[in-house]
Amino acid sequence: MKTDQLIPRNALVWIIISLFTLVAPHLGRIPGWVLAVYVFAATWRIMVYQGRWSFPGRWVKAGLIISSFAGIYVSFGSILGLEPTIALLLTAFALKLIELAERKDGYVLLFLGYFICLTEFLFSQDLPMVLYSLLNVTLVTTALVAMHRPGEHQFNRKTIRLAAAMLLQALPLMVVLFFLFPRIGPLWSVPIKSHTAKTGVSDFMKPGDISRLGRSGEVAFRAQFEGDIPPVADLYWRGLVFSRLEEGAWSSLRYFDIPPAERRPGPVETTGEPLLYRVIMAPTQQNWLYSLRYASPASGGVMTSSDYVLFSPTELEDERLYSVKTWPDAVLEPSLSDWRREIELRLPPQDNPATLALARQMREQAASDAAFVDAVLARFRNEPFVYTLDPPLLPGVDPTDAFLFQTRAGFCEHYAAAFVVMMRAAGVPARVVAGYQGGELNPLNRTVIVHQFDAHAWAEVWLGERGWVRVDPTAAVSPDRIEWGLERALTGQGSFLADTPLALVRYRGVAWLNTLRLRYDALTYRWQSWVTGFNRDQQFQLLNDLFGGISVQKFALVLLATWVLVLAPIAFSLLRKRRGHRVSELERHYLLFCARLQRVGVVRAAGETADEFGTRAARALRREVDEIERISALYNELAYGSAAHGAAGPDTRVAEFRRLVRRFRPGRN
Amino acid sequence: MGSTVSHGIRQRLRQRFAEWVNRRIPPARSVTLDQKRIFIFPSGVGLFFTLCLLVMLLTAINYQNNMSFALTFLLATLFIVAILHTYANLSGLTIRALRATPVFPGQHSEFSVQLERGGQREHFALLLKWPDSSASTVNLVERDTVQVHLHMAVGGRGWFSPGRLLLESTYPLGLLRCWTWVDLDLCALVYPQPLACPELPGLATDQGDAAATLVEGSDDFYGFRNYRYGDSLRQLHWKGLARGQGVQTKQYGAYASRSVWLDWEMFPGYGTEQRLSHLCYWVLVFEQRGEEYGLRLPGFALAPGLGDRHRDRALQALALYGIERKPL
Numbered sequence: 001m002k003t004d005q006l007i008p009r010n011a012l013v014w015i016i017i018s019l020f021t022l023v024a025p026h027l028g029r030i031p032g033w034v035l036a037v038y039v040f041a042a043t044w045r046i047m048v049y050q051g052r053w054s055f056p057g058r059w060v061k062a063g064l065i066i067s068s069f070a071g072i073y074v075s076f077g078s079i080l081g082l083e084p085t086i087a088l089l090l091t092a093f094a095l096k097l098i099e100l101a102e103r104k105d106g107y108v109l110l111f112l113g114y115f116i117c118l119t120e121f122l123f124s125q126d127l128p129m130v131l132y133s134l135l136n137v138t139l140v141t142t143a144l145v146a147m148h149r150p151g152e153h154q155f156n157r158k159t160i161r162l163a164a165a166m167l168l169q170a171l172p173l174m175v176v177l178f179f180l181f182p183r184i185g186p187l188w189s190v191p192i193k194s195h196t197a198k199t200g201v202s203d204f205m206k207p208g209d210i211s212r213l214g215r216s217g218e219v220a221f222r223a224q225f226e227g228d229i230p231p232v233a234d235l236y237w238r239g240l241v242f243s244r245l246e247e248g249a250w251s252s253l254r255y256f257d258i259p260p261a262e263r264r265p266g267p268v269e270t271t272g273e274p275l276l277y278r279v280i281m282a283p284t285q286q287n288w289l290y291s292l293r294y295a296s297p298a299s300g301g302v303m304t305s306s307d308y309v310l311f312s313p314t315e316l317e318d319e320r321l322y323s324v325k326t327w328p329d330a331v332l333e334p335s336l337s338d339w340r341r342e343i344e345l346r347l348p349p350q351d352n353p354a355t356l357a358l359a360r361q362m363r364e365q366a367a368s369d370a371a372f373v374d375a376v377l378a379r380f381r382n383e384p385f386v387y388t389l390d391p392p393l394l395p396g397v398d399p400t401d402a403f404l405f406q407t408r409a410g411f412c413e414h415y416a417a418a419f420v421v422m423m424r425a426a427g428v429p430a431r432v433v434a435g436y437q438g439g440e441l442n443p444l445n446r447t448v449i450v451h452q453f454d455a456h457a458w459a460e461v462w463l464g465e466r467g468w469v470r471v472d473p474t475a476a477v478s479p480d481r482i483e484w485g486l487e488r489a490l491t492g493q494g495s496f497l498a499d500t501p502l503a504l505v506r507y508r509g510v511a512w513l514n515t516l517r518l519r520y521d522a523l524t525y526r527w528q529s530w531v532t533g534f535n536r537d538q539q540f541q542l543l544n545d546l547f548g549g550i551s552v553q554k555f556a557l558v559l560l561a562t563w564v565l566v567l568a569p570i571a572f573s574l575l576r577k578r579r580g581h582r583v584s585e586l587e588r589h590y591l592l593f594c595a596r597l598q599r600v601g602v603v604r605a606a607g608e609t610a611d612e613f614g615t616r617a618a619r620a621l622r623r624e625v626d627e628i629e630r631i632s633a634l635y636n637e638l639a640y641g642s643a644a645h646g647a648a649g650p651d652t653r654v655a656e657f658r659r660l661v662r663r664f665r666p667g668r669n
Numbered sequence: 670m671g672s673t674v675s676h677g678i679r680q681r682l683r684q685r686f687a688e689w690v691n692r693r694i695p696p697a698r699s700v701t702l703d704q705k706r707i708f709i710f711p712s713g714v715g716l717f718f719t720l721c722l723l724v725m726l727l728t729a730i731n732y733q734n735n736m737s738f739a740l741t742f743l744l745a746t747l748f749i750v751a752i753l754h755t756y757a758n759l760s761g762l763t764i765r766a767l768r769a770t771p772v773f774p775g776q777h778s779e780f781s782v783q784l785e786r787g788g789q790r791e792h793f794a795l796l797l798k799w800p801d802s803s804a805s806t807v808n809l810v811e812r813d814t815v816q817v818h819l820h821m822a823v824g825g826r827g828w829f830s831p832g833r834l835l836l837e838s839t840y841p842l843g844l845l846r847c848w849t850w851v852d853l854d855l856c857a858l859v860y861p862q863p864l865a866c867p868e869l870p871g872l873a874t875d876q877g878d879a880a881a882t883l884v885e886g887s888d889d890f891y892g893f894r895n896y897r898y899g900d901s902l903r904q905l906h907w908k909g910l911a912r913g914q915g916v917q918t919k920q921y922g923a924y925a926s927r928s929v930w931l932d933w934e935m936f937p938g939y940g941t942e943q944r945l946s947h948l949c950y951w952v953l954v955f956e957q958r959g960e961e962y963g964l965r966l967p968g969f970a971l972a973p974g975l976g977d978r979h980r981d982r983a984l985q986a987l988a989l990y991g992i993e994r995k996p997l
Contacts, residue, residue, distance in 0.1 A: 107714050107843065111721045114744060118725055121736035130736055137743065141842070148840040149793045150806055162841060166750050173746035178739050190731045318734065532735050563749075570750065574757040 005102045011146035012049060012100075013155045015109065016042050018139035019097060022116050023090055025132065029123070030087045031075040034094070037068065041094040048098075056098055064095055082190075086119050106147045113140040125319070125532040127524065138164050169570050176562045180543075180555065183536045200284045201239050201434050201455055204251035207394055207403075210434065211411035214389045214486055216452035217505040219282055220436060221290055222525050224447045226276040230292075232438045233482050234328070236458065236470060237290040237450060239435035241307035243343055248399055250417060250432050258306060259339055265304050266333050268294055274325040280528045281320045287311045289322060290435055290450075293470075294330040298323040299537065307431075308332055321533035331467040336429060344429035344462065347421065352400040355418070356425040363426035369463050373471055376422055380415065380476040384408060387478035389490060412481070415473035416457040429462035433470075438485050440505075445522040451505060453486050586654055589661040590635050597621075597628075600667035610635050624666050631660050690833070696852035699765040701787070702836075706849050707759050709752060715844035718748065748844055755845040758838050761787030762795070762809075766855035767816065769831075771984070777820040778857035780831060785814045794840040799831040821857075826945065827992045828856040860984045863953055864946035869935065893917040901976045904959060929955060929973065931983075932965045945987050952987070956980045966990055 242250035366372035423430035437456035481489035614632025729737035802821035837848035896916035963973035
């Protein structure tokens with residue numbers, strides 16, 4: 001083992017610091033014992049450094065590796081999948097520290113550290129996480145630099161300066177590469193995030209499912225409109241259509257439940273100018289996408305289902321950006337197929353007898369389906385129904401009967417479900433639609449921010465030529481909910497965002513805090529749409545706008561030009577420094593002294609010492625003997641005597657020397 | 670057959686390279702490093718790092734993860750920026766040849782060089798090494814100069830040239846290796862191998878007493894005189910010096926009276942190297958005994974004397990006998 005290949009102490013400290021900062025953001029998704037391995041590894045390595053313990057033998061290392069594999073397997077039930085792989089990587093990272101002896105071990109460890117930085121991005125690309133990762137990269141780079149400074153046996157905080165400077169110099173080039181590098185599709189399929197909880201509206205609905213979302217202040221998606229933003233009361237973001245009621249739960253039709261002829265959406269006649277908007281959705285681990293109806297996708301990879309909702313063939317693991325065109329007035333399915341009519345009318349035959357009886361009776365009294373709809377809404381409006389996030393629990397048997405005739409308190413899903421049951425009972429095709437309603441307008445960038453608490457359920461009724469018509473029974477019970485949002489609707493109940501007391505959205509009343517929050521949200525939107533959501537379409541458009549088309553020559557030219565622009569100043573500043581020869585204040589003033597003597601004819605010969613020159617000058621200039629001798633003696637002392645080696649008060653002596661030289665004007669009188 | 674051909678080609682290439690380097694970096698006592706003299710290339714670690722970057726790029730592509738792209742590109746450009754920093758770590762350094770200690774064949778000579786920085790930039794992990802010497806790694810952080818001593822086994826009599834000095838560094842990231850080969854025009858003097866012979870045939874003294882042999886008990890001490898430059902340290906009167914009597918040399922009068930000439934002609938019929946080896950042996954013997962001796966070689970004569978300087982001059986004459994000049 002060569003000594004210059006050993007890891008200096010400074011590097012060891014930086015390595016251990018970066019080890020812990022790297023594992024920190026992963027803590028939520030790895031078993032707790034992995035952190036224990038980190039503490040264990042760091043302790044062992046420090047003990048080795050202090051000479052108390054020795055490096056582990058081959059069998060100990062093998063044992064550690066096998067037991068960590070076993071540990072991962074036990075904790076996750078598998079070692080395949082993204083999370084177990086990362087846990088394994090993190091454990092290996094810690095174990096490598098124990099046997100870190102030479103530089104080559106250090107390279108393996110630190111390059112693994114860079115890779116661990118990257119794995120964090122697979123889970124979050126939010127701005128704070130990116131900034132934190134940048135810190136991590138700086139720390140790992142610092143450790144790399146420290147490893148190449150032999151003989152630093154003290155922890156040195158300043159090592160980080162060079163690493164940070166180098167990364168700063170690399171940043172502009174990185175930005176250019178980021179926007180220019182061609183984005184190609186995945187080359188092969190990779191392990192997916194199997195253990196992340198699904199968020200947002202789920203694919204089936206039981207009473208209480210949506211009200212749970214009312215307690216969360218997370219952002220579900222953001223939408224940016226090209227033109228005017230429609231009134232908040234009209235923003236019904238459709239996500240899922242529930243046509244099937246089984247065992248008290250609503251669910252959507254599965255693809256293979258639909259006959260092949262019905263799987264594609266029916267043709268829709270569109271007239272007039274559509275609304276154009278872009279949506280950036282937070283990852284949900286589910287397939288559906290939200291849009292206003294009637295929506296037609298304007299970007300690739302988005303499909304339309306037979307009930308006119310948009311979905312993605314793959315689950316949303318990361319933020320997803322898509323563009324949509326919407327014709328709000330288009331008529332959906334003016335003629336209904338027999339199969340569709342049968343499906344949208346089906347009810348469990350024995351359940352909710354009181355509701356069914358009521359519905360049939362009300363339909364008989366009404367002149368038309370539309371009048372019947374109005375009558376049911378009027379009933380919700382006039383009877384003492386309550387809109388609440390904390391409704392009383394409904395019984396498992398005949399829940400709709402219990403809701404309509406006893407508790408009369410519920411959240412949107414209760415009203416929507418009860419309404420659809422009544423419609424179907426009376427022979428009017430109807431279904432539940434789940435999604436979000438409304439949203440918060442951010443005036444800074446004209447986006448609509450839709451939070452989880454905007455989750456909503458409403459109904460669609462088929463009214464002959466008018467097709468599917470949206471009916472929102474919640475609007476009848478609580479008009480505030482639709483007009484002003486959930487917070488206003490629940491004033492005084494205290495259940496709004498009950499689970500997230502610190503969510504910034506709660507403090508919308510505090511003006512400056514609200515401005516700050518909206519500002520940050522606008523930044524997040526920009527970040528998501530331009531950086532984390534940057535894709536091939538955007539790249540194509542950007543390059544087209546900037547350089548008027550893409551060709552290999554232009555590509556190379558831009559790359560070369562930016563690199564020269566960035567690298568040339570760096571090279572200049574690095575190489576200029578070596579030319580600037582350091583002349584201390586002392587030397588500068590001594591040279592001034594010599595120059596003044598030269599003016600009166602006393603020239604210092606090459607190789608003449610200060611002493612010799614002083615003696616000679618004193619002999620030549622009788623009048624200034626004292627001054628010359630004092631200056632020469634002081635220079636000798638400051639340059640070569642004890643003062644030159646950091647003895648007390650050299651600064652004041654240098655100042656004195658400076659004063660003497662400045663006042664020295666030989667041969668004037 | 671094929672291997673000999675390729676061997677020949679390799680030999681020729683190596684020679685071409687050596688000639689090219691010679692033209693590019695001619696020998697000099699002191700060399701300041703600039704772009705003409707510095708070479709830079711990714712190190713093994715750099716290739717490994719590139720491999721890691723490829724893995725990261727594949728991950729970014731397969732997960733369609735933009736921040737992973739960004740990180741990969743940041744590290745790739747860090748690699749590019751590191752070229753400048755690695756280069757700057759060597760640039761502006763001045764390497765100065767100081768000295769090489771003369772030695773006998775088979776011994777290790779100490780080659781001393783001095784590294785000097787041109788500005789205030791900190792230089793780290795500078796590795797200095799001759800092809801067959803020990804290596805030394807130094808920093809230039811607080812001081813402007815640093816002296817480096819390297820040891821190397823020397824060859825036969827004459828001037829020993831250690832070849833080109835390698836100065837290399839992979840600072841700051843280890844991804845790039847920056848190096849230079851400088852010929853410092855620094856040679857070690859190698860004395861002849863001392864070869865014992867039991868007696869000195871035809872010993873020549875000043876008095877012409879050719880047959881005189883050495884007398885037993887010849888190290889009789891008789892007095893002091895003031896130290897003269899060149900006196901052997903072994904004969905210094907250390908105790909007197911400690912008592913504050915000034916620097917004095919012990920005088921051994923028994924041999925002061927007669928000076929011995931060590932002569933090339935003493936070994937008729939011997940080969941050149943053997944003659945030199947025997948002469949060398951006797952120089953050392955006389956020096957150790959403290960007897961004055963002179964040296965006479967064809968075309969060279971050194972008047973009798975004694976002391977380290979005298980011995981060194983004698984040994985140098987023996988070492989360089991028949992050698993015209995320093996090899997370049």
